[in-house]
Amino acid sequence: MTYPLNRWYVAGFDWEVTDAPLGRTFLDRPVVLFRDATGRVAALEDRCCHRALPLSCGRVEDGALRCGYHGLLFAADGQCIDVPGQARIPGKARVAPYPVAVVDQVIWIWMAQETGGQPDREPPRVPAHADPRYRFRGGAFHYQAPYQLIHDNLLDLSHVGYVHTKTIGGNARVHMEAPTNVAADGEHVRVVRRMMASTPPATYTAAWPFEGAIDRWQEIDFHVSHLQIFTGAVDAGAEPIDNPDRGGFHMRGFHGVTPETATTSHYFWTMAASSHPDGPDNLETVYRQTADTFEEDRVIIEAQWRNMQRFGQPPMVDIHVDAGANRARRVIALLKENDVENNRESAVQ
Template sequence: MNTSACQTLAVEISEPALPGFPLNQWYVAALGWELKDKPIGRTLLNKPVVLFRKTNGEVAALEDRCCHRALPLSNGTLEESGIRCGYHGLVFDALGKCIEIPGQDKIPSKAKVPAYHVREQDQIVWIWFGSEAQPEPSCEPPTYPVHSNGKYLFDGNVYHYNAPYQLIHDNLMDLSHLGYVHLRTIGGNASIHMNARMTVESKGDIVRVVRHMPDSVPPPTYTAAYPFKGTVDRWQEIEFHVSHLRIWTGAVNAGTDALDDPDRGGFHMRGFHGVTPETETTSHYFWTIATNPESDPEAIKARVVEQTVMTFDEDKIIIEAQFQNMCRFGAKPMIDIHVDAGANRARRIIEQLRQSTF
């Protein structure tokens, strides 16, 4: 695959006016349990960043480059006072200031590296990418009570995609593909998915898609995790934010609970999807899945996570193959169908924000 052609194509497809990404936003940088006793190096929005946890438990983020001889600081080690470069042993604190040079008492004032604003909230690590006009955070990072309210069990992981981040948005905003891509897990009848009652609403920078599939046959993941008695009333609620999506799916026994009741029972899957650009053509996908087992909670949680991983593996194959084919054929026009309404609104929001911060 021609990398240069793909980079050009990504700009034409997902970023027609300007390079770059929406700024003045909190983006997902890591899941809390990733940061233990070693630093993690990641490229986020084209910026090489090293993430690490301090001895007091707080998270820090610096530019991933030692100011001495440019070794990635992620190649170094963590100590009580900060992160030590793995080349000549310089130590940097959480603000990026060099606080020790082995064998040298005087530390030059220029011996520092840029630091990023970073917060950990509900076991999600957020990093602020601001514009030149707004380098300081203008708000606190998003909360995600599903991880902390005690109603659900959850787990998650990270994927790396060789595809632009907005193709992942498109996939998550349009769950009609479940009946074709995920037949072994969360799919079900493809015709029911394509003809589901759907509403699309937007308010500010948020897009909400709601799909209902009453009196449908529960898919394999659902029957493996919950004792349904027959057909079910299914729902899919997708909430798009610039830096992440929240997807609430599930089902109740047909005719038992109203699908617009926020306290409805049945089987729940609540997904967090932090989609962070790495570059114009690659992405990080931080995900968690939460569920509400009625019995044998750890076994059911493990089963739901296993099934979720299977679906995400299937999505990754589709999205990366899609992008490879876009590179192969160039910027040929693509038609829209009814299921694209939510994804198209999300793309318009991304473009408006991108232009407003450059």
């Protein structure tokens, strides 16, 4: 198995699906997203069963999807409901549907191991999207690189002092030497880092009126299909930063990392931030600086992948900052092994 299956992956954001079909590939499977007659997001295999044109080349009509080649019309359940010029609709005229759910403005798609497989759990929540303390914006990047390299990058924030000097960086040595705790529980990996009495980076000073040095935190929660990262700071010594109710400047990032193919990826992200009660709204500032930050990551990761291909991927040396990423890779490796074993048992039965 190339990817862990039987789970929800991020397919995009609710605001991306408008009045036209949206074609994307997830886990090597071409999918088309559109809105049904009730306005809900639906997903079908992106292939007309007649002559294989992508249905994303067609148009939406009254909540159904009209093929752009010969006009076959498909309902949200994949059944063909109209063949122009022909009264009888062939019984096999249907395409595979995918279970979809929209939660906190995130579109989740269930990627089953077997065709027609149905979800056995609810989609994840993104609490910051519904939290009145925050406002958020987001976007999407396409990577010419495997998805696990994006996981590695997000689980190891020691790199920000070198890569993101103009935004969320700061003193590179402080980042590399930050006390770090890594814990794993089933499919969940958590990385917590603290940087006490450090210099605030550009994004922080642009968004919050800090008095000087700050006590800064980075809390990363990895799940197979996404990560949620809570970063922020208070004035140095102002209050404990391990307090769940701490104040100060908060940035809560959502990172939906969905493989497109074995070597390309979708990266769907949002950033929710708090504004100072006596200051202006900082959403636009945080959004712009976050987008710049993630573009810097994309450049680095794609260059990394090109070089890995150039050198044939010889063994790499691990250092102390790799603990979180290595834990996450072990989680995914085990899940893929379990999928293979379950598929083998199903074949025997």
